[in-house]
Amino acid sequence: MTRAFNFCAGPAALPEEVLKKAQAEMLDYAGRGLSVMEMSHRSAEFVAIAARAEQDLRDLLGISDDYAVLFVQGGASQQFSMVPMNLLPAGGVADYVNTGQWSSKAIKEAQRFGDVNVVASSKDKNFSYVPSQSDWAPSKNAAYLHYTPNETIGGVEYNFTPQTNVPLVADYSSSILSRPLDVSKFGLIYAGAQKNIGPAGLTLVIVRKELLGHASNAVPAMLNYKTFADNDSMYNTPPTYGWYLAGLVFAWLKEQGGLQAIGELNQRKADKLYGYIDASGFYSNPVQVDCRSLMNIPFALADDALDRVFLKEAEQAGLLNLAGHRSVGGMRASIYNAVPEAAVDALIDFMKDFAKRNG
Numbered sequence: 001m002t003r004a005f006n007f008c009a010g011p012a013a014l015p016e017e018v019l020k021k022a023q024a025e026m027l028d029y030a031g032r033g034l035s036v037m038e039m040s041h042r043s044a045e046f047v048a049i050a051a052r053a054e055q056d057l058r059d060l061l062g063i064s065d066d067y068a069v070l071f072v073q074g075g076a077s078q079q080f081s082m083v084p085m086n087l088l089p090a091g092g093v094a095d096y097v098n099t100g101q102w103s104s105k106a107i108k109e110a111q112r113f114g115d116v117n118v119v120a121s122s123k124d125k126n127f128s129y130v131p132s133q134s135d136w137a138p139s140k141n142a143a144y145l146h147y148t149p150n151e152t153i154g155g156v157e158y159n160f161t162p163q164t165n166v167p168l169v170a171d172y173s174s175s176i177l178s179r180p181l182d183v184s185k186f187g188l189i190y191a192g193a194q195k196n197i198g199p200a201g202l203t204l205v206i207v208r209k210e211l212l213g214h215a216s217n218a219v220p221a222m223l224n225y226k227t228f229a230d231n232d233s234m235y236n237t238p239p240t241y242g243w244y245l246a247g248l249v250f251a252w253l254k255e256q257g258g259l260q261a262i263g264e265l266n267q268r269k270a271d272k273l274y275g276y277i278d279a280s281g282f283y284s285n286p287v288q289v290d291c292r293s294l295m296n297i298p299f300a301l302a303d304d305a306l307d308r309v310f311l312k313e314a315e316q317a318g319l320l321n322l323a324g325h326r327s328v329g330g331m332r333a334s335i336y337n338a339v340p341e342a343a344v345d346a347l348i349d350f351m352k353d354f355a356k357r358n359g
């Protein structure tokens with residue numbers, strides 16, 4: 001068996017150790033004679049799996065008891081509407097920062113529910129930077145401030161946490177758990193699992209408990225955070241296998257030394273790749289240097305007529321899923337926690353060789 005190096009933006013690589021553990025436990029979980037997929041979510045075994053996963057996540061991120069941790073479905077895209085449904089009162093206004101395609105989608109969805117004030121946008125320069133907060137125009141009484149710490153498609157990441165006295169809401173889908181994070185600065189954090197947490201189908205929400213219970217009566221039970229908080233995310237059948245796999249990933253992260261250690265490794269991986277791109281004269285990255293993403297690194301070839309042959313040869317070399325998002329083209333290497341440093345080294349070696357042959 002050979003496993004390729006997978007640079008997919010999502011669903012993304014999972015740690016090989018996690019997949020092996022899941023494989024070993026697949027047919028017979030802990031001597032119970034069945035797989036986790038076949039268990040009741042109310043069984044003692046699954047309730048223990050669920051609680052362990054939540055505790056490990058709380059340990060990793062230092063999440064206090066002031067916050068509920070919710071395991072929901074519907075992806076980050078459903079959070080684009082759940083956030084305003086739960087946090088934006090009738091007649092209220094919500095502040096949003098627009099730094100790329102994901103924040104644009106969040107804005108569009110929020111506009112269904114009330115007034116949205118876009119405090120700043122980097123659209124003027126093709127979303128290649130983060131507008132500095134001193135230039136933002138916040139509302140007087142916003143219900144919350146929403147931003148996207150890491151724009152997965154553009155490869156743009158904030159190098160600061162916005163300062164605000166309203167609840168701060170963040171779409172952390174592609175950068176959660178990539179380095180230490182001070183959760184206490186946030187009202188609500190959400191993340192689709194399929195980038196840095198686990199398989200697709202599970203979405204994580206970390207929400208300050210005082211923000212729960214303000215949704216209008218018209219909000220369906222399954223779209224109300226309080227329903228999840230009051231029922232340990234088991235009001236209905238949760239995505240049990242995804243929850244279990246996320247738990248294995250959290251345990252793996254603890255074994256790697258936690259977020260400080262994984263953050264240093266991620267920084268080294270990103271520095272190597274950006275360093276090579278900038279020095280190459282053949283590849284280029286369009287993002288302003290001080291807000292380049294740690295996780296998603298887009299790059300262009302000197303001649304985009306070579307894109308197809310680059311992708312084909314990369315695949316033959318065992319380097320998968322390097323095509324940029326279909327809306328922007330070019331290349332993108334997503335180097336999440338589960339992508340080992342050896343993958344980055346192999347990619348750089350391939351890029352060097354390709355540039356030599358085609359430059």
Ligand SMILES: *Cc1c(COP(=O)(O)O)cnc(C)c1O
Binds near residue numbers: 076077078174192
């Ligand atoms: C992938 C992604 C989304 C969309 O996630 P889905 O789970 O497919 O809805 C939203 N925001 C960001 C930042 C993402 O990376």
